[in-house]
Amino acid sequence: MNSIIDVRGVSKAFQGQLVLTDVDFKVEAGKIVGLLGPNGAGKTTFIRILNGVLKADSGSIRIMGHNPITDGDEIRASSGIVTESAGLYHQMSGRENLDFFADLYGVTDQNQKARLLELFELSGHENKPVGTYSTGMKKRLALCKALLHNPKILFLDEPTNGLDPDGINMVLSYLKKYNQETKTTVLICSHVLHQLESICDSFAFMENHTIIEQGTLSQLEQKYVTEVIVRIGTDLVLKETKILGYDCKPIVDGILVTLPSKTEISTLLKKLLQQHQVHSVEIVNNNLESIYFKVRERVR
Amino acid sequence: MNKRILKAMIKKDLRDIYRTNTLLTTIIVIPIVFSVLFPTLLVGSSLLFDIEKAVGNDVEKMLSMFLSQTNNEQTFTNIEQQIVYLFINYLLPSLFLLVPIITASVVAANSFVGEKERRTLESLLFSPVSIKTLFLSKTIASFIPSLLVSVTSFILCGIIINGLGYQLFGEIIFPSSNWVALIICLSPMVILFTVLLNLYISSRVKTYQEAQNMSGIIVLPVIALIVGQVSGLFLVGAKLTLIIAAVILVVNVVLLLRITKLSDRHILFEKQIH
The missing domain is CATH 3.30.70 (Alpha-Beta Plaits)
Structure with a gap:
């Protein structure tokens, strides 16, 4: 199996309190994987460790063959992320936000921004300050930002939080389509299970700060039903x-x-x-x- | 060091200053107070009022004592000239130092903790921006507007002093060697020191308020300088200004080395992002 993400025995504690315990996790290239678990299970910390912005206390991690601690910038340059807070500059317009992040990620294709704004139905709002956007619009702009540089891996932390049903459908169906067209690996963290069932190829369940099970729906069905x-x-x-x-x-x-x-x-x-x-x-x-x-x- | 990223970060921060009303107000009001209001009040009042009559013999003696310490070659025909000369060349430069300090302090604190409070620092740390580039861009983006404000204040100050002072002295009296040493050497060093100290503090505290409170400590040496000069304890001439600038330069180098060593992405992330 060609694992684009390979995690073995990763643990992490903050001030003596365990946040991740002995996590093993693998993701095949080109797949959409749902990382499911209750709030506080350690999903966000895990994504941060995979991106090399937090350091694991023990274990080994390989993302696209790179170690997040030593080659963090290589990983971050080839991956896109949508965090729960969207991380956008509210005093800047949607277009200015994309211009800024395009510079950070070295995006040279000038049509990419317009394409993404069009795709996520933000074209008419690109010159308005992001502070005036609705939650759904911010989430959609954050997705544009994450996709600007055609990442090989897309990390999505609760990407549908704050979206209305139409917005959820639009984002999820676009992600599926994007994955099919570009073979981008997608890791989605969520606790809203029914949203992910139709788009994910496999699932990993987090509980008590570790991944307790991982597999496709049919594998899980065979084992648990x-x-x-x-x-x-x-x-x-x-x-x-x-x-x-x-x-x-x-x-x-x-x-x-x-x-x-x-x-x-x-x-x-x-x-x-x-x-x-x-x-x-x-x-x-x-x-x-x-x-x-x-x-x-x-x-x- | 990625120049494209550096340029984008600086451009974004400068635009941010321009669009943040509170910041813009601070960097407009502070120069007006220190480089327009103060010199206008002093030089203007010496033109309008007969100060010679108002002051007694003791004040005259005190002024003579101060002037004897300055080794100046200027000859004075009246007490107004003496007061204005001492104020402009010895007290005002110390007060003027507050312009770059306050400006740099406000801009730098906003630059880093502002990112954290707006939850955009997370986006930057998740991007391929190296911590070195991040700190360097923040330093440059805070240094440039502070230096501009400082130079603009200097020019404004010069116009006011020479404009009003010409009537009193009959010649151009600004800038003296004290001022030249201040604007060319001390002011840039003080700005850099304020920016670096603020960035260092900001990367370790969680709120803008905390950063402001801690960085307020920078003002203390300037207050000591003002008190020292008003009390006659010492007068800061051009030579001493250059020595202070050299000392701050050394401190800046040490601070820069410390910032570079301590700026680990993981530590920064753990300290700044909840």
């Missing part, structure tokens, strides 16, 4: 707590059945359809959120 809970929309009115020997319970407009595996769904449906109507069928415990809580349960 030991039984399948299916919500079936049907006109069947339950008289018992079992159907075909499987546990079930009534819900509004249907039933909830617990099956040992996905293969039993067809058998169940065939039997049900002989006497009843079926309007909808949905597995409810294989989404990211259910898996996240299962993973967390394991370490508690």
Whole structure:
């Protein structure tokens, strides 16, 4: 596997208080990885260490083959970051902010700024001071700033905080498209799980200052979803707590059945359809959120 | 050292000063007070009022004593000339030093802690800007406006003193050797010292207020200088001005070396970013 990010046994403490403990983490080049965990789990500190602005107390890190401590500037020159605070100059206009950061990152393509402003629907606002922007506009401008120099890795710390639903959709769908077109590796930190499910190739879960699990959704599903809970929309009115020997319970407009595996769904449906109507069928415990809580349960 | 980055950072900081009203007000008001108001009041009042009548014999004796210490070659025909001469060449330069100190102090403190308070320092530390470039750009961006303010104040001061003083002395009396040594050597050294000390303090404290409070200490030697001259304890001539400038130059070099050694990105980040 071609790992663009390779972290082994990284620990970090601030004034004797552990913030990261023995973190192992790998990211394949060109993938979108979701770094998930509750507030205070250490996600932001981890991103700062990967960028070489904080120093790990122990462990080894390789980003694009570079050590963040000794080759920090090389890493920072080839990566883009959107922090939670956006980090923009409020007294400067959107355009001036981009001009300034373009100089810092050595961007020579003069059309790049206009392209990004257009893409993130900020063209009409480029000459207004950033201080007058809404939170969503600031976040979008921060994304423009992070993408100015066509980074190889994009670090996004809570990129959808403060965005309205339209803004969230726009940013996430753009990120997916951008990743597909440019093969840029993206690491997204978030605690809003449902937003990431559709765009991430794999996920890493942080809990108690370490990464407790990492894998694709199907790998995680295989490992953590030991039984399948299916919500079936049907006109069947339950008289018992079992159907075909499987546990079930009534819900509004249907039933909830617990099956040992996905293969039993067809058998169940065939039997049900002989006497009843079926309007909808949905597995409810294989989404990211259910898996996240299962993973967390394991370490508690 | 990346010149492109350095230039961009300096340009951004200078634009920031121009757009920050409180900063702009400070660097406009301070020169007006020290280089326009003070000399106008003194030279103007010596033209308007008969000071010779107002002062007694004791004051006359004291002025003669001060003048005997100065080794000046100027001849005085009246007491007004003596007062104005002493004020312009010995007391005003000390007061004038407050112009570059206050300006550099305000600009430098804003330059670094301002970035931190606006949460933009994080963006800079996440970019490929080396800490050396960061500090150098902040030093230059604080030094340039402070030096400009200092030189402008000097010119304004000269216009006022010569404009009003010509009527009293019948000749151009500004700048004396004291002033030349001050504006060419001492003022730039004091500005650099103030900027470096402020950057050093700013990189270690969290708020603009803290930085301002700590850097206020720079004013103390200047106050000592003023008190020393008013009390007659010592008079700072051109030679002493040059010696003080040389001492500050050494201090600046030491400070610069300390800043370069202590400016580690990780330490800076941990101290400045929550």
